[in-house]
Amino acid sequence: MSIDALRDLIPAYAKDISLNLGSLASETVLNDQQKWGTFLASAHAIGVAPVVRAIEAQAATVLSPEAMNAAKSAAAIMGMNNIYYRSLHLMKNSEYTTIPARLRMNVLANPGVDKMDFELWSTAVSAINGCGSCLDAHEGALRKHGVPATQVQAALRIGAVVNAASRIVASEAALAD
Secondary structure, eight states: OOHHHHHHTSOGGGHHHHHHHHHHHTOOSSOHHHHHHHHHHHHHHHOOHHHHHHHHHHHTTTSOHHHHHHHHHHHHHHHHHHHHHHHHHHOSOGGGGGSOOOOOOGGGTOOSSOHHHHHHHHHHHHHHHTOHHHHHHHHHHHHHTTOOHHHHHHHHHHHHHHHHHHHHHHHHHHHHO
């Protein structure tokens, strides 16, 4: 399965999503590792099986095993952090922000790929998971290291389109059951 096979799963009512998948797969603002790592981290963050399989297949043609693992790690760690830090941000009692998280986050220090690629993937996953605190933190790290806004935006666009494609594929599967 590939991006083209995934596009075939998108019905006519969501043609824009299919077209966006195609154009983002050809995106040149990001290098291949950044782009396909973002696709893969986004797919794993959402977890819709046919989407994960299609994107895994495509990503495996360009990503090293280490990059594949790091993209999945970004989805995993952000799955935890986005919920935790979003909760702290939403709660009125600010006392919780003064208490150490006491959650293991070792992968953030050594993700196994370029740190800025991992930050980019974490930004896309944080957008999918709706954590403003994490979005600000990861976008800030990217900008501090000179990553241009166009690259951050490209990662956000990939996350948004993978999210939409995943929801469409899942809802169409629900109708088929």
